[in-house]
Amino acid sequence: MTQKETTTFQQFKEKLRIKKPWDSIIILVLNILITIPVFIILHQNLIDPEWAFNLDRIFIVVVLIVVIQLVLQLLKTVIIICIFLYLIALVYGSFFGEYGFKAVFEDYQAMIYTMSANPNPQDIIISKLLPFPNKSEIIDAVEYNNPRVRNFALSATTKYFKDVKGYREQRKMIQCFAVFKEIRDRWNYVNDPKGREYIAYASESLQHFSGDCDDHAILMSACIRAIGGTPRIIHTGGHLYPEMLVGNKADLEIAIYLIKEVLFVNESRGKEIHYHIDERGQIWLNLDYTATYPGGPFMSEEILGALTLN
Incomplete structure (x- = not known):
């Protein structure tokens, strides 16, 4: 590099330099934002020695802050330049794009909440997949194209959570949660006729919101699909229950935050959020009538069959 190029680079670097004490303040804020999730991960995975006053965790926090601060100070110039460019991108996204400051805050908030509130997620536990009982009858009974089913699902979306601001990308998820709430609040469990497996059509169950677990799973699945969601019905031997497709891990973080902090506080x-992860890494949230919120506890955990309705 020539003397002229070196001088030009130094001048450019000097123009980007942030005056004290603002450079240290920026680094400190960034340190805190990094320390919080790192500490949560360590806290959940390290054995608790049960020291008095949680001194071990206090020690971990102090060490993290010091180490991360040193690293950030060493890379201060590069980091500040990257932050400057990142802020420009967020300003542009806030006014002209879909991803701005509000979206970043919501993503970070959901990530932190998920990490701290749900350290032991329910993983998939399919041990054996058997032929799904009454498969053809159940598929026929999930009448998602029936006008009565569609109109009922629409009415649920106007009754609950319509005024929730933001979360435009999660609109369908929120509307599916509204359907869950409406059916869950109105459902009355009634056994099948003695000695017979009676499978009610979704439109039939809308008359009295009564029936057994099969009927509930069929109605919930039909209404979820009627507004664009992807449901599936889980068979556990003596029980059927519905689940809805959430998406990937990032989608799950948003779903958990919405459930616990916005919609079903x-x-x-x-309480924990319960879900399954299929063989493709897709996440399915429990919508059983035995749960009072999406992702409530499983009534039975062993999966014998899964019928996806898409």
């Missing part, structure tokens, strides 16, 4: 307080 009281019902889900202090």
Whole structure:
């Protein structure tokens, strides 16, 4: 590099230099944003020695802050330049694109909440896949194209969560949660006729919102699919229950935050979110009538069959 190029680079670097103490403040804020998720990961995976006053965790936090601060200080110039460019991109996204400051805040908030509130997610536990009982009858009964089913699902989306602001990309998920709430609040469990497996059509169950687990799973699946969601019905031997496709891990983080902090705050307080991960890595959220919120506890965990309705 020639003397002229070196001088030009130094001048460019000097123009991007942030005056004190703002450079240190930026680094400190960035340190905190990095330390929080790293500490959560360590806290959940390290054995708790049960020190008095949680001194071990306090020690971990102090060490993390010091180490991350040193690393950030060493790379300060590069990091600040990257942050500057990142802020420009977010400003543009806030006004002209779909991903801006609000979206970043929501993603970070959901990530932190998910990591701290749900350290032991329910993984898939399919041990054996058997022929799905009454498969053809159930498929016929999921009348997602029936006008009555479609109109009922639409009415649920206007009754619940219509005024939730933001989360445009999660609109379909929120509307499916509205359908879950409407059916869950109105459902009355009634056994089948003695000695017979009675499979009610979705439109039939809309008359009295009554039936057994099969009927509930069929109605929930039909309504979820009627508004664009992807449901599936799980067979566990003596029980059927519906699940809805959430998506990937990032989608799950948003779903958990919405359930626990926005839509089902009281019902889900202090409780975990239950879901399954299929062989393709897709995440399915429990919508059983036995749960008071999406992702409530499983009534039966062993999966014998799964019928996807898409």
